Amino acid sequence: GNSVTQMEGPVTLSEEAFLTINCTYTATGYPSLFWYVQYPGEGLQLLLKATKADDKGSNKGFEATYRKETTSFHLEKGSVQVSDSAVYFCALSEDGYGGSQGNLIFGKGTKLSVKP
Amino acid sequence: GAGVSQSPSNKVTEKGKDVELRCDPISGHTALYWYRQSLGQGLEFLIYFQGNSAPDKSGLPSDRFSAERTGGSVSTLTIQRTQQEDSAVYLCASSPVMTSGSSNEQFFGPGTRLTVL
Numbered sequence: 001g002n003s004v005t006q007m008e009g010p011v012t013l014s015e016e017a018f019l020t021i022n023c024t025y026t027a028t029g030y031p032s033l034f035w036y037v038q039y040p041g042e043g044l045q046l047l048l049k050a051t052k053a054d055d056k057g058s059n060k061g062f063e064a065t066y067r068k069e070t071t072s073f074h075l076e077k078g079s080v081q082v083s084d085s086a087v088y089f090c091a092l093s094e095d096g097y098g099g100s101q102g103n104l105i106f107g108k109g110t111k112l113s114v115k116p
Numbered sequence: 117g118a119g120v121s122q123s124p125s126n127k128v129t130e131k132g133k134d135v136e137l138r139c140d141p142i143s144g145h146t147a148l149y150w151y152r153q154s155l156g157q158g159l160e161f162l163i164y165f166q167g168n169s170a171p172d173k174s175g176l177p178s179d180r181f182s183a184e185r186t187g188g189s190v191s192t193l194t195i196q197r198t199q200q201e202d203s204a205v206y207l208c209a210s211s212p213v214m215t216s217g218s219s220n221e222q223f224f225g226p227g228t229r230l231t232v233l
Contacts, residue, residue, distance in 0.1 A: 009206035034221075044207065044224040088158065102211075103149055103175065104222060 006090045006107035008082045011026055013084050021075040021110045023064075023090035029073050031092040033057075033073040034104065038087045046073075047088070080114045087111045117229045118142070120225035122208050128231045129198055137193045141210030148191050149211070149222060150183060154204035155228075165191065198232045205229050 006023040010019060025033065035047040035057070048057030053068035062077045073090060087109045094102035120138045129135050141148050150162040161175040165185040176182070180198075185191040196204055209222040 036224075043226040044209075046221055046223075049221065091159075103161040103164050103172070104151075104159075107163070108158040 002031070002092060002094055004086075004090050004092055007088070008108070008110070009087075010111040010113060012111070013114050015034075015114055016079045017094055017114075019077040019080045019084075019112070020024055021090075021112070022086065023073045023075065023107060024038050025071050025073065025090075025092050027092055027094065029094065031094055033064070034093070035062070035064055035075050036074070036089040036091060038089065038105075038109075044089070051068055054100045070101040080112070082114045082116050085114045089091055100109055120210050120223055122206075122209055122225040122228050123223070124228060125226065126229045126231075128168065128233065130233050131200060132197055134194065134196045135198055135230065137195075137206050137230070139191045139208030139225060141191070141194070141208070142212075143189075145210035145212050145223070146188065147211040148185055149208065149209045150191070150193050151207045152161075152204045152232055153207055153227070162193070170189075191206075192228075198230075199230050203230055203232045 003026045007021055010056035012069040021093055032051045034049045036044045037047045038044050048064055050057040053066055056065045063073045064073050066073055089109045090107040091104045093104055120142055123138045127135055127195045140163045146167045148165040152160045152162055163176055163183045164172040183193045205227040208225045211222045
């Protein structure tokens with residue numbers, strides 16, 4: 001079945017360091033891909049998304065490119081801040097097209113801690 | 117506008133008791149999802165409602181779990197005869213009607229933390 005695998009954490013970085021969180025997926029069809037973020041004490045929020053191959057999602061300095069050839073959607077940020085400390089979840093939706101909507105399949109989450 | 121709301125925010129119950137968790141989706145959103153977030157299992161899909169269609173119950177872990185959605189809006193997740201392994205944060209999400217080719221963006225509530233003693 002469909003699945004998402006992301007790098008295990010925790011990840012600890014110094015402020016202004018470069019961030020990569022790897023995410024790969026297994027899916028039939030043409031899924032949409034997402035990164036969700038969960039800040040301490042808060043609910044899940046959509047960070048960015050991409051709906052088709054070669055699309056790049058971006059938000060708040062974070063980027064991820066939908067790579068069909070490598071079935072990947074790695075999250076990157078050039079210079080992290082302390083306020084980026086959170087848990088990041090990669091996810092796919094099984095129904096990216098056609099108007100029907102499917103549930104999200106999540107990776108296990110990667111906890112990021114950024115030190116000043 | 118208001119986001120997805122859930123109640124209660126915390127629930128502590130004794131093993132064997134029944135619990136009901138409530139979700140109020142964003143007004144106008146036709147799709148509603150329940151997920152469970154636990155330490156050992158991460159985020160798991162439980163059930164999905166879309167308009168008046170029959171719900172997708174494929175993620176429910178046992179027949180002790182059920183959910184309903186009245187009037188296409190508020191949803192209640194019921195867990196009967198709770199077990200300690202049911203302890204988790206239960207998340208609700210809603211999504212608007214999507215046109216063909218659009219992505220499935222879901223908006224999450226703050227969750228209900230369930231503790232079964």
